[in-house]
Amino acid sequence: MRHIAIVGSGPAGYYTAEAALKQWGDEVRVDIFDTLPVPFGLIRTGVAPDHQSIKAVARRYESTALTRNVRFVGNVMLGRDLSVAELQELYDAVILATGAPHDRKLGLPGEELPNVFGSAAFVGWYNGHPQFAGLHPDLSHQTAVVVGNGNVALDVARILAKSEDELADSDIVAHALAGLHDSAVRRIVILGRRGPHQIAMTPKELSELAKLSRAHPVVDAADLPPVEADAGLDTGLRKSLGHLRAFAANEDNRPDDVTVEFDFFAAPRAILGEGRVEAVEVERTRLVDGKAVGTGETYRIPAGMVIACIGYQTSPIPDVPYDEQGGRFANEEGRIAPGLYCVGWARRGPTGTIGTNRPDGFAIIEKVAVDIPGDSGKPGRPGFDTLAERRGLQVVKFTDWQKIDEAEVAAARTGAPREKFVEVDKMIEATGRV
Template sequence: MTLQVAIIGAGPAGFYAAEALAKEEGVQVDLIDRLPTPHGLIRSGVAPDHQTTKKVTKKYDQTAARENVRYIGNVTMGTDVSVAELRDLYDAVIIAFGAEGDRPIGLPGEDKEGVYGSFAFVGWYNGHPDFTDLAPDLDIDAAVVIGNGNVALDCARLLVRTENEMKASDIADHAGEAIYGSGVKDVYILGRRGPVQASFSIAEMREMGELEQGISVVHDAQIPEALPEDMDPKEARSRKPVLEVLKSFRPNVSGSAAKTVHFEFFCRPVEILGDDRVTGVRVERTRLVDNRAIGTGEMFDIPCQLVIGCIGYVSREVEGLPMEGGVVVNIDGRVDQGLYCVGWAKRGPTGTIGTNRPDAQDVAARVLEDMKGGAGKPGGAGLDALLIDRAIRVTTYDDWSAIDAAEIARAKEGAPRRKFLTIPDMLSVVDEA
């Protein structure tokens, strides 16, 4: 009998799990996503000026083209269909919906106007339907970005990009217009620890030295000449080139370009200032003790009108899923009999896109091991009947292909696509196809 597997979430983790399972005979995979558009954070999380990274979706297209793989879009788990219903319908259910919310900054004043999490802010400039109406006010002088990872670099870089630099991107029109017309002159990137502990990658760091109208500055005393001698060799290989780029910023002077990006290490935010709207961030200088950031008591304020917290994402809570710390409670991907998780839902928002592949392959292997001789549930046929009965409009991968083609056709010169920003607009394309 055919093993019926439902994968909830059609991002990298979901597609890699589908790829691993679909190679086996006697397995049918249904990839279910709440949006008509697949690919998850490849579409809505990867920076719009990083188009090379998005080419990985060609591999996902090959998986979707397999006869034993279906894409079922525009179906929301927990609303249109429950976890319990999917478990009744499928032999195995794999949760792969990633992390779809911002971890709270955890500071007094984070509820002020002008304070955003990076999931929302990145979704806004990437044209995610959930954040089309976010409308951050960029008629500002300064912004503070909290965090020392690549998402923090993305947000800072996008705030100082020119229209010319973004002409080959797929940034949402509304975001591009706001960014290009912004008066922002200073962007501060805050890190509790030092440059050695920052998780920037070399490609993103190099971009910070190649900005058309921006310059990156550092505090000379904060940048060491070399890495610690006792650092793990593998870690040192990735950190050394990043450190070299930061060292190259030492001669740069704040204000010598139209926009300045300030790398502020060894400082942690303690309060967001202002009345209804943010007017600044109070920070405390830190020092490292056993690789931990310890406050020194030295405080200073950074005036700003925009704060973006880039401190991590959390998975949304869904009835029927045990959650703890923003992830699904699991043991090596196993949640319960016939219920699994993979990707960020399993391990939290860590690693690169490629990290999801071996992770998904491991969980797929556990599914196949656990389900030997356990097939026999109705699978997709049962789900189709349930969704028809509930009048839920479903989209297919062919429908996505129509949306994809329409976005490409409406792109500005030099750009890869011009996204549709609402689900009704996407569905209207399908209707016309």
């Protein structure tokens, strides 16, 4: 029998568990640990609340979770409740699938002003992550600046721009819906250091901006390269450019609309204000060998809020080698140290889609199979249970999560799939074990 501990219950964690089942069948036991009492990681707290079709992938993870070989171990934090070394004593392999839950810093003057957020925090606020539920962003200003040219920037801009009716069938949490209801934001500026050919925005997400009831996207046609320059691009990027060109050509906009403005070749240089955000100083850029280089021309965008969507980094764990520059665990193709591995964003950084984690999980299990060819005699699950009882850990199992899930669905407002608990204590209370 092999005993595998996976730390992190998001896509990378569950795809890795699925791979372990296919590799060893009934000869493996997998425990999936998570700090929160609820599983599925960014599917729950990262994917936009109005993208319910994407969240449906959790049903696949549920089928893995319900096998007797796999167990969810929620409400257990590495570093607080037990250490990596202790896990390694108990399990044949420990696989870190912790994702990249922390924001990269802008590194700009004024970044510490109130109402400047990273996307992990802001997205966590409207998705009900317990760490960010109390964020209280100030939406009383007319203009918000979103920094970044990827899909997360589009998600943030779209949620800010949507009407309450458009969010009715999403699982956005109540406190965020109330805050957006009272929002004064009418201008959303998306800053990108480079140009349209360098965006990381996919066609589907761009197309959604054209379907908003009270908002319209704005692109300056002068920022767009000639159509013939699109010829060498991949199909997805060409489609994305097609949407940007359509936005630039659209003049049928109501003056009372919310605007989502794309400001290309624009690098933020400072966030300005006395005690609060008042403006963003921006420098015009040009491309030199594909890199954005400042031109010296600067201007200011009056704004009351800034949201940086420039990437994420993995949380360091004591005694685990860490790659500061890459914002991930130091590893060689997923191997960190004997018996210790990483997978998903914790291995490669925040790149790829949800589905990218599946081959990643299968690849790491192949390495585990090579490194640990037989039963090492480690105690595995029974050993952890003994430790948890000795320390009085309040472990949440998948059957407990099902009770939380049932309670959230029952509490949903009309038309919505659920109303999430945003406090850990409330989640545990819903299990009926308190």
